[in-house]
Amino acid sequence: xxxxxxxxxxxxxTGGWAAKELTEKGLQTLMIExxxxxxxxxxxVTEHKPSWELPLRDARLSVGTKGAEDYxxxxxxxxxxxxxxxxxxxxxxxxxxxxxPFTWIQGDQVGGKSLIWGRQVYRxxxxxxxxxxxxxxxVDWPIxxxxxxxxxxxxxxxxxxxxxKLGLAQLPDGEFQPPMEMNAGEKLVKAGIERAFPDRxxxxxxxxxxxxxxNGRLPCHFCGPCERGCSTGSYFSSQSSxxxxxxxxxxxxxxxxxxxxxxxxDADKNRVTGVRVVDAVTKQPREYHARVVFLCASTLGTTRxxxxxxxxxxxxxxxxxxxxxxxxxxxxxxxxGASGSIExxxxxxxxxxxxxxxxxxxxxxxxDDASRRDYVRGFGYQGGASRQGWGRGGGERGFGVELxxxxxxxxxxxxxxxxxxxxxxxxxNYVELADKTDDFGIPLLKIHCTWGDNELGMRKxxxxxxxxxxxxxxxxxxxxxxxxxxxxxxxAEPGFAIHEMGTARMGRDPKTSVLNAFNQAHxxxxxxxxxxxxxxxxxxVNPSITYMALTARACDHAVEELKRGNL
Amino acid sequence: MKDNDDLITRREALxxxxxxxxxxxxxxxxxxxxxxxxxxxxxxxxxxxxxRTLDARQLELxxxxxxxxxxxxxxxxxxxxxxxxxxxxxxxxHYPTPERDRFLGGLADVxxxxxxxxxxxxxECAADQQLxxxxxxxxxxxxxAGSDASxxxxxxxFRQMKELTLVGYYTSxxxxxxxxxxxxxxxxxxxxxxxxxxxxxx
Numbered sequence: 001x002x003x004x005x006x007x008x009x010x011x012x013x014t015g016g017w018a019a020k021e022l023t024e025k026g027l028q029t030l031m032i033e034x035x036x037x038x039x040x041x042x043x044x045v046t047e048h049k050p051s052w053e054l055p056l057r058d059a060r061l062s063v064g065t066k067g068a069e070d071y072x073x074x075x076x077x078x079x080x081x082x083x084x085x086x087x088x089x090x091x092x093x094x095x096x097x098x099x100x101p102f103t104w105i106q107g108d109q110v111g112g113k114s115l116i117w118g119r120q121v122y123r124x125x126x127x128x129x130x131x132x133x134x135x136x137x138x139v140d141w142p143i144x145x146x147x148x149x150x151x152x153x154x155x156x157x158x159x160x161x162x163x164x165k166l167g168l169a170q171l172p173d174g175e176f177q178p179p180m181e182m183n184a185g186e187k188l189v190k191a192g193i194e195r196a197f198p199d200r201x202x203x204x205x206x207x208x209x210x211x212x213x214x215n216g217r218l219p220c221h222f223c224g225p226c227e228r229g230c231s232t233g234s235y236f237s238s239q240s241s242x243x244x245x246x247x248x249x250x251x252x253x254x255x256x257x258x259x260x261x262x263x264x265x266d267a268d269k270n271r272v273t274g275v276r277v278v279d280a281v282t283k284q285p286r287e288y289h290a291r292v293v294f295l296c297a298s299t300l301g302t303t304r305x306x307x308x309x310x311x312x313x314x315x316x317x318x319x320x321x322x323x324x325x326x327x328x329x330x331x332x333x334x335x336x337g338a339s340g341s342i343e344x345x346x347x348x349x350x351x352x353x354x355x356x357x358x359x360x361x362x363x364x365x366x367x368d369d370a371s372r373r374d375y376v377r378g379f380g381y382q383g384g385a386s387r388q389g390w391g392r393g394g395g396e397r398g399f400g401v402e403l404x405x406x407x408x409x410x411x412x413x414x415x416x417x418x419x420x421x422x423x424x425x426x427x428x429n430y431v432e433l434a435d436k437t438d439d440f441g442i443p444l445l446k447i448h449c450t451w452g453d454n455e456l457g458m459r460k461x462x463x464x465x466x467x468x469x470x471x472x473x474x475x476x477x478x479x480x481x482x483x484x485x486x487x488x489x490x491x492a493e494p495g496f497a498i499h500e501m502g503t504a505r506m507g508r509d510p511k512t513s514v515l516n517a518f519n520q521a522h523x524x525x526x527x528x529x530x531x532x533x534x535x536x537x538x539x540x541v542n543p544s545i546t547y548m549a550l551t552a553r554a555c556d557h558a559v560e561e562l563k564r565g566n567l
Numbered sequence: 568m569k570d571n572d573d574l575i576t577r578r579e580a581l582x583x584x585x586x587x588x589x590x591x592x593x594x595x596x597x598x599x600x601x602x603x604x605x606x607x608x609x610x611x612x613x614x615x616x617x618x619r620t621l622d623a624r625q626l627e628l629x630x631x632x633x634x635x636x637x638x639x640x641x642x643x644x645x646x647x648x649x650x651x652x653x654x655x656x657x658x659x660x661h662y663p664t665p666e667r668d669r670f671l672g673g674l675a676d677v678x679x680x681x682x683x684x685x686x687x688x689x690x691e692c693a694a695d696q697q698l699x700x701x702x703x704x705x706x707x708x709x710x711x712a713g714s715d716a717s718x719x720x721x722x723x724x725f726r727q728m729k730e731l732t733l734v735g736y737y738t739s740x741x742x743x744x745x746x747x748x749x750x751x752x753x754x755x756x757x758x759x760x761x762x763x764x765x766x767x768x769x
Contacts, residue, residue: 050749051738056661057653058738066661181757222755349764352755389767390737390747394730397709399636399701404644407737408746410767 012112015296016242021555035108044229122541138425142517163206184348185385192473224353338466339416340475357384383417419462673724
C-alpha cells in the first residue's frame with residue numbers, strides 16, 4: 001500500500017492549483033482524475049483546423065441533432081460544438097436526476113473544464129464578502145478581501161491576466177499584463193455610455209490570456225477558439241500552467257480514469273485516511289491513502305463524494321454534522337440583456353479573432369443612490385461589438401450575384417451585452433443522493449434548484465438597463481432579450497452559466513457551515529474543499545480566480561498545519 | 568423546428584454569448600498554414616465520394632439551386648465549393664430524422680413547383696425558368712419589411728437551403744480563402760481602416 005502525503009481529487013482549475021502548491025511545498029501528491037488523460041498540444045486534435053476540414057463545419061451540436069446523441073445534457077450549452085465535443089463528458093458516464101431543469105456541464109478529462117472555461121477573471125471585493133452579513137441571506141463569509149487579496153496577486157502573477165486598472169472599490173484591480181484592445185464599435189459605445197452615466201464603466205474583459213510571454217507560455221496569437229486547446233499555452237489551463245509546475249517538482253503522481261467513490265474515514269482519529277476509487281475502464285475498486293485530502297472535483301462532484309462517504313459518525317455525509325452539506329446550491333443567472341446596431345463606422349474594421357469582449361462592472365446597490373428597492377445585490381455585463389459577417393445573408397431577401405457582392409463586404413456594426421447576476425443562497429436549492437446508482441456503483445445526484453424572486457426581479461433590470469445604455473450611446477434598433485422561459489422549460493435555468501457554486505459552504509459557525517476560513521472541514525481537520533462547493537455566496541463576477549486564490553491559501557494553511565502536527 | 572419568437576429570442580441570446588465568449592463562430596483560419604498536400608486534395612475532385620442521403624437527382628437539384636444562390640463570378644461558386652456535398656453530409660450526420668425528411672420534402676416541392684409551371688423538373692428547366700421559381704420562393708420566405716404577411720411554414724425550406732448554401736460556401740476553402748480572406752493570426756488590431764482590408768474576414 002502506497003501512502004502519499006496528499007491526495008488531490010480532480011485535475012481542473014482548483015485541482016491543478018492544489019497539486020502545484022502542495023508539490024512545490026514538498027508533499028508527495030497523488031492527483032486522481034475520473035476522465036481520460038489529455039496531453040498538452042498532442043491531444044488538441046481540432047486546434048487550428050480550418051473550417052472545411054471539419055465535416056460539419058464546426059456546427060453547434062444542439063440537443064436532438066446527430067452528433068450530440070451521447071451528450072443530451074452537454075448539448076444544451078451554446079459552447080458545445082463539433083470542434084470541442086471531446087472535452088465534454090458523455091452524459092451516460094455520469095447521469096443525474098433533475099427535479100427541475102438544472103444543466104450540469106462537466107469535463108471528463110485531465111484538465112477538466114480548465115480547457116474550455118470562459119477565462120474571464122475578476123477579483124471579489126468586500127461588497128461581495130460582506131453581502132450575506134449585510135442583507136441576511138446566507139451565512140457570513142469567514143474571510144474578507146484583505147485575507148484573500150495577496151493570494152489574488154499570487155495567482156494572477158502565475159496565470160497571467162491581461163486587463164485594465166479602473167480603481168473601482170467594487171472590482172479591485174490586480175496584477176495585470178497590458179489589456180487587449182477594444183474595437184471601434186466598442187470604443188464608440190463606451191464613450192456614449194460613460195458620457196450618459198458617469199458612474200458606469202466599460203472596460204475590456206480581464207482575461208487569463210497572455211498579452212506578454214510568461215514562464216515559457218506565449219502571448220495570444222488571436223486564432224479565436226481557445227476551447228479547442230492552445231499549444232502556445234496562451235490561456236491558463238491545468239495543462240499549460242499548473243500541471244507542468246507540479247510535475248517539475250518530481251512529486252506529482254497523476255492517475256486518470258479513476259472515479260472517486262467515497263472517502264475513507266477513521267472515526268478513532270477523526271481523520272480522512274484515504275480514497276476509494278473505481279477504475280473507469282475495468283470497474284475494479286482501488287484504494288489510495290494520504291495524510292491530507294483536497295477535494296477539487298467540481299462543485300457537484302465534490303459534494304456527491306462527501307454525501308456518499310457515510311459512516312456511523314457521519315451517516316448523512318462526511319463532515320456534515322451541520323446538515324447543510326448539499327444545500328445552498330447557486331449559479332449565476334444570465335442571458336438577459338440587450339443588443340442594438342451602431343450607425344456609421346463603415347470605414348472601421350478589426351483584424352484577428354480576439355477571444356475576449358467588454359465588461360461593465362456592477363453599478364447597482366453599491367450603497368449609493370443607484371440602489372434598487374426591488375432586489376438586493378447586483379450584476380455585471382459582458383458583451384462586444386462586431387460587424388455582421390456573411391451569415392446575415394440568410395436573414396434577408398435576395399440571392400445570386402447581388403448577394404455574393406454584398407457579402408464580400410462586412411455588414412453594419414452591432415453591439416450586444418448580457419448580464420451576469422448574483423444568485424442568493426437558499427436552503428431549498430439542494431442536491432441529494434438518489435436510490436439509483438451509476439455504472440460505478442455510485443448513487444446519482446438528484447438536483448433541486450430554481451431561481452427565486454430576487455433573481456427574476458434582477459433580470460428585468462439586467463435587460464432594461466442594457467437597453468437604456470445602448471440607447472444612450474446612440475445605438476439603433478435596440479432590443480432586449482431574456483432567455484428565461486420559466487415553467488420548467490429550458491432557457492436560462494440554473495446551471496446554464498456553468499458557475500455552479502455552494503453545497504459545502506464556508507462559514508464561521510460549524511453548526512451552519514461545512515468549511516472554515518481556510519476551506520478546511522470544521523468536522524474533519526485533514527479534509528479540504530477548495531472548488532466551487534465552498535462558496536457561501538456568488539458575487540456577480542466569474543468565480544474561477546477566487547477558487548484559485550482560495551485553493552492556494554488553503555494549501556499554505558494545510559502545509560503549515562501538517563508541520564505543526566495538527567493534521 | 569418551430570419558427571417562433573421564443574426561439575428567435577433564445578437564438579439571439581446565444582449568438583450574443585458566442586460573441587462575448589470570443590466570437591469564434593466561423594472559426595476562420597490562416598490559409599498560409601495549409602500544407603501543399605491539403606491544397607492539392609482540395610483542388611482534386613473528391614475520390615470515392617458518394618452521397619449517403621440524397622440520390623443523384625436530389626444531389627444535382629441541390630447543386631443547381633446552390634449555384635443560383637452563390638454563383639460563380641470572378642471567384643468560383645457554390646458548386647465548385649462542393650456545397651451539395653456539404654448538404655448531403657449535414658443531412659446524413661447532423662440533421663435529426665424529422666428535419667432531414669422535411670428538407671427532402673422541400674426538395675420534392677421545388678420539383679413540383681417547376682412541373683406545375685413548366686411541365687418539367689427544376690433541373691430540366693432553363694436557367695431563367697429556374698430563377699423565376701427561386702425568386703418566387705425567396706419573396707415568400709422573406710416578406711418585405713413592413714408587410715403583414717407572415718411566413719408560411721412551407722417557406723422554411725428556402726430559408727434553410729439559403730442558410731446551408733451560405734454556410735457551406737463561406738466555410739469551404741474556396742469561400743473562406745478565395746472569395747473572402749481569413750483574419751490572419753498574430754496580432755489583434757481593434758480599429759483599422761476597412762479600405763486596408765477591402766473585404767470581409769471569413
